[in-house]
Every structure is written in structure tokens, then in C-alpha cells.
Amino acid sequence: MTGARSVADPVVVVEGLSKRYGETRAVDGVSFDVRRGEIFALLGPNGAGKTTTVEILECMRTPTTGTVRVLGKSVTDSAGVDSIKNRIGVLPQDFSALGRLTVGENLEFFAGMFKSHLEVGALLDLLEIKDKKDVRFSNLSGGLKQRVGIAAALVNDPELVFLDEPTTGLDPEIRRATWKVIEGLRSRGKTVILTTHYMEEAQQLADRIAILVKGELAALDTPDALLKQHGVGREMIFTNAEDAVFGTLRRFFDNVSTEGSNVVLPFAETRDVQVALTALAERGLKVDMQIRSATIEDVFLRLAGFRISESGEAK
Ligand SMILES: Nc1ncnc2c1ncn2[C@@H]1O[C@H](COP(=O)(O)OP(=O)(O)OP(=O)(O)O)[C@@H](O)[C@H]1O
Ligand SMILES: [Mg+2]
Structure with missing residues (x-):
């Protein structure tokens, strides 16, 4: 989704x-653009400035300095703000609906806030929650509540959709189901700005990832480019290897190292795997070998110097 057309057509x-x-300094000198039709992830730990950034784009907060244009309008121009608000959809980080109303009634309520809006039936179909129409919001699971939140964000058929931590606190299976919904938005031509502290979520979903650390942009690129530039590439891991494994590999590769009882060998070419395995086999050494590919988590660790816990804390 990162073709030449979209480069020339920034939405933000x-x-x-x-x-x-x-x-x-919640946000500190950040510059980026978002292209039409992409899923753009703002990835960072708690307090990195993700919500502040997106809420400025949503015209909910005002910038201290800098310029922000959304769908061609300035967020600090009052005429622009009205136009922007009509053309965007927002799932706020703390989304909640009226607990005593049903899903259908809640969506009718959100729809009533816009002059022109989608039919509630169409939204229920889109999010695959038709069978929940008459269920009270308070009786839904966390995953379904977030899904109603995404439906509410789509009520005005927006071009640009903001999802602030749409899967935080959901279990992995429900999280994956939500990823499908988000991918579905992209395939319907929507531009999605997603904030998350889940590395896997950004890696799986995003066309481009902006890594935000302490209010600053540490990197911005496609997942592949980030992995190429900052990743550790691929590594062979020989588990519970005897000392002779290290000694043998050391003759062929300078960059072999040990991690506890494992021997670790970063490599670039598939041919290196053959060389390593042949050398070990010729010496009669039996090994268990796994290949580990770099992830966005490795990239993040390199750039930020820390990891992010499941709950989003820097650790
Ligand atoms: N209204 C506010 N008043 C004062 N400080 C604020 C306000 N909103 C955010 N902050 C501070 O700004 C910084 C960035 O917060 P922000 O909510 O944008 O981060 P975030 O990346 O969305 O974090 P999280 O993952 O916890 O949602 C934090 O230090 C936070 O305490
Ligand atoms: Mg936030």
C-alpha cells in the first residue's frame, strides 16, 4: 500500500x-506524513506521546508549536476543524458507550451526531456484530466493546480513522480478530492511524511504523525497511550446544557468540547455513538448530534502549 500515488497524496x-x-514535553519536534490508504502505526510505550499526537490530529487538543494539516486543512483553523471532524472517525483510548443501552441503540445515538451517516444495520454487518444488536453494551466482552467502538468510529463513513490502542487488554485471539477488522478498513480504502504499544501488532498490520520515544520520533519506515536498517537480521541458534560447536563454527565465522548454553550465529546468506551445518556434520557434532528472524521488538530495543512490557510500560 505504499505506491507512488499515495506518496503524492498525503492525508496528514x-x-x-x-x-x-x-x-x-509530551511531543517534541515531530514531523511525519500519512499516505492515503495506508495503516500508519504510532508505536511507543506508555507516556510516549501517542495519544497527545493523535488527539492534536483529531482537533481535540491544540499544538504548542508546529503545523498540522489533516485532509488538506489546518487543525488550528476553525473552518478547517469543522471539515476535518466530519471526515474523520475516532476510537478514543478510553472508549465507552452507554452501558444501559443496547449496541443498536448506542450506534443510533452516535449516528445522530452526524447530518449524514451510515445505516446502523450496515455498521453491524461490517463489524460482524449483527447478533449483538439487542445486547446491552455493559454485558459485552472487552473485545466486543472495542468492536462497537470501531463501529462508532465509522458511523460517518470517514476517510481517515484513528484507533487509539484498539486491542489493549484483549486476549491474543480476540486481538487477532480485531486485526482482521482493521485490515478490512484498509481494503475498503480507508486510511488508518493506529496507536499501539504491541510490537507484533505494528509489525503485522502497519504499512509504516513511527516509533515514538519520550515525545520524539526515533524512526519512521516500513516494517521491512526498519528491520533492514536496524534489525539484527537472521541468526542460527544452536541450543544446548557442546563447546566443540562454538570452536568449529569459530573457524568459519568471526561473529559467532554464546548465550548461556546456546551458540548464536548471525548470518546474511542461506549459503552460510549450509556451510555451518556441513562443518558440524563433518566433525560428527549433533546439534539442534533454530533460525530466529529479527522482529520490530529488536529494532525498538536498538533504537530506544529498552523493551515495552505487555501492559505498555518501558522496561
Ligand atoms: N492533559 C494533560 N495534562 C498534563 N500532562 C499530560 C496530559 N496528557 C498527557 N500528559 C502527559 O504527556 C505525556 C504523554 O502522554 P500521552 O497520553 O500522549 O502518551 P501515550 O503515548 O498515549 O501513553 P499511553 O500508552 O499511556 O496511552 C505523559 O507524560 C503524560 O503524563
Ligand atoms: Mg495513549
Whole structure:
């Protein structure tokens, strides 16, 4: 989804954006653009400035400095704000609906806020929650509540959809089901700006990932390019290897190392795997070998110097 057409057609242009709350620099000199039809992920730990950034794009907060254009309009121009708000959809980080109303009644309520909106039946179909229409919102599981939130974000048939941590707290199976929904938005031509602290989510879904650390942009590129530029590539891991394995491989490869009882050998060419296995076999050494590919988690660790826990904390 990153063709020449989309490069020439940015949906969002952010230049030198900063936001301060007193002494706190929540967002500090961030520039990026978002292209039509892509899933753009803002990835970072708790407090990185993700919500602040997207809420400025959603015209919910004002920038301290910098310029932000969304769908061709400035977020600080009052005429622009009205136009932007009509053309975007938002799943806020703390989405909640009216617990005592049913799913259908809630969506009718959200639809009533727009002059022109989709039919509630169509939204229920799109999110595959037709059978929940008459269920009270308070009786839904967390995953279904988030799905109603995504339906609410689509009520005005927006071009650009913001999803602020759409899968936080969901179990892995429900998270994957939500990923399908998000991919479905892209295949319907929508542009999606997703914030997340889940590496796997960004790697799986995003056409481009912006890594946000302490309000600054540490990197921005496609997952593949990030892996190429900052990743550790691929490694052979020989588990519970005897000392002779290290000694043998050392004769062929300078970069072999040990991690506890494992021997680790980064490699670039598939041919290196053959060389290593042949050398070990010729010496009669029996090994268990796995291949590990770099992930966005490795990239993040390299760039930020820390990992992110399941709950989003820097660790
Ligand atoms: N309204 C506010 N007033 C004061 N400080 C704020 C306000 N909103 C956010 N902050 C601070 O700005 C920084 C960035 O917060 P923000 O909510 O944008 O981060 P985030 O990346 O969305 O984090 P999380 O993953 O926890 O949602 C934090 O230090 C936060 O405490
Ligand atoms: Mg947030």
C-alpha cells in the first residue's frame, strides 16, 4: 500500500509538532506524513506521546508549536476543524458507550451526531456484530466493546480513522480478530492511524511504523525497511550446544557468540547455513538448530534502549 500515488497524496502532514503541558514535553519536534490508504502505526510505550499526537490530529487538543494539516486543512483553523471532524472517525483510548443501552441503540445515538451517516444495520454487518444488536453494551466482552467502538468510529463513513490502542487488554485471539477488522478498513480504502504499544501488532498490520520515544520520533519506515536498517537480521541458534560447536563454527565465522548454553550465529546468506551445518556434520557434532528472524521488538530495543512490557510500560 505504499505506491507512488499515495506518496503524492498525503492525508496528514505534520511538521515540527510539539506539545507541552507545563514542564512536560509530551511531543517534541515531530514531523511525519500519512499516505492515503495506508495503516500508519504510532508505536511507543506508555507516556510516549501517542495519544497527545493523535488527539492534536483529531482537533481535540491544540499544538504548542508546529503545523498540522489533516485532509488538506489546518487543525488550528476553525473552518478547517469543522471539515476535518466530519471526515474523520475516532476510537478514543478510553472508549465507552452507554452501558444501559443496547449496541443498536448506542450506534443510533452516535449516528445522530452526524447530518449524514451510515445505516446502523450496515455498521453491524461490517463489524460482524449483527447478533449483538439487542445486547446491552455493559454485558459485552472487552473485545466486543472495542468492536462497537470501531463501529462508532465509522458511523460517518470517514476517510481517515484513528484507533487509539484498539486491542489493549484483549486476549491474543480476540486481538487477532480485531486485526482482521482493521485490515478490512484498509481494503475498503480507508486510511488508518493506529496507536499501539504491541510490537507484533505494528509489525503485522502497519504499512509504516513511527516509533515514538519520550515525545520524539526515533524512526519512521516500513516494517521491512526498519528491520533492514536496524534489525539484527537472521541468526542460527544452536541450543544446548557442546563447546566443540562454538570452536568449529569459530573457524568459519568471526561473529559467532554464546548465550548461556546456546551458540548464536548471525548470518546474511542461506549459503552460510549450509556451510555451518556441513562443518558440524563433518566433525560428527549433533546439534539442534533454530533460525530466529529479527522482529520490530529488536529494532525498538536498538533504537530506544529498552523493551515495552505487555501492559505498555518501558522496561
Ligand atoms: N492533559 C494533560 N495534562 C498534563 N500532562 C499530560 C496530559 N496528557 C498527557 N500528559 C502527559 O504527556 C505525556 C504523554 O502522554 P500521552 O497520553 O500522549 O502518551 P501515550 O503515548 O498515549 O501513553 P499511553 O500508552 O499511556 O496511552 C505523559 O507524560 C503524560 O503524563
Ligand atoms: Mg495513549
